[in-house]
Amino acid sequence: MPSQKGLYNSKKIYNDYAQRNYLEKPEIAILDELFCQLAGMDMLDMGVGGGRTTSYFAPIIKSYIGADYASQMVKVCREKFKDKYKFIESDVRSMNEFEDNSFDFVLFSFNGIDSFDHQDRLKALKEIRRVLKNNGYFCFSSHNLNWKNLHNLFSFKLNDYNNKNMYGIKNPIKRQTYLFKTKYRAFRLALLNKSFKRTDLIARLREKDYARIYDNSLNGKAKIYYISYHEQLRQLKRAGFMEIFSYSRNGLKTTDEEELNNGGWIYYLCKADKKV
């Protein structure tokens, strides 16, 4: 299988990200929350992808750098924003180009932090803390291991989304092809995750604090890190972050786990602790 970097550098994927120009509901809530401070902040938009978040932050922030380890993502951002903002190649796990205490705000959106394994995730958190100034903000989202609909990922039955898509297709042959492809994808994920027994797989995953699994991200071609809410809080505290707030997928700022577990992603906003 291709490397994750190779996948992000592939045309289908970078073009898909380049077309995205919206904010997720929790991102709107976080933008609102930080709004009054943004004009005084130096921001690093790490894992910027196709620049989905750029037009919301770059025009109102003191200084903006969009960074990504995938050169094609950096290229599409430069083309999209016509050199209006700065975009560079950088790997979050070792940001040698940035000195300590360089930024007031680091954003790593859309689960970019779930791209790598456990050790690299801890390395990334440490690096982000290093480049942040004391009390600087870090915002990111991550896949939720306790998502109540996690089993849907591994279901051979069509979920609501697939059902709606399928019945939207008028041509019966195309509809059958869609059905076949959807079932094939589920079969492939079961094979990759080494489990055809969905309940066993979910039970196994739920015993853990984190796990790397194949889901539908990156067309099911890469393992994605899923983490429980409590383990994420622990990792952040250990890496030198404090005042950690969480947001549900529908934009609610909450610590209520039932609410958070309604969504497959949890958003986090925290501050760099000066004690580290």
Ligand SMILES: C[S@@+](CC[C@H](N)C(=O)[O-])C[C@H]1O[C@@H](n2cnc3c(N)ncnc32)[C@H](O)[C@@H]1O
């Ligand atoms: C899921 S995409 C999100 C893109 C964009 N932030 C958005 O919200 O649309 C994750 C991005 O993180 C980048 N990424 C993954 N691992 C990275 C790393 N180690 N260093 C820097 N960027 C990385 C990928 O190349 C990709 O562009």
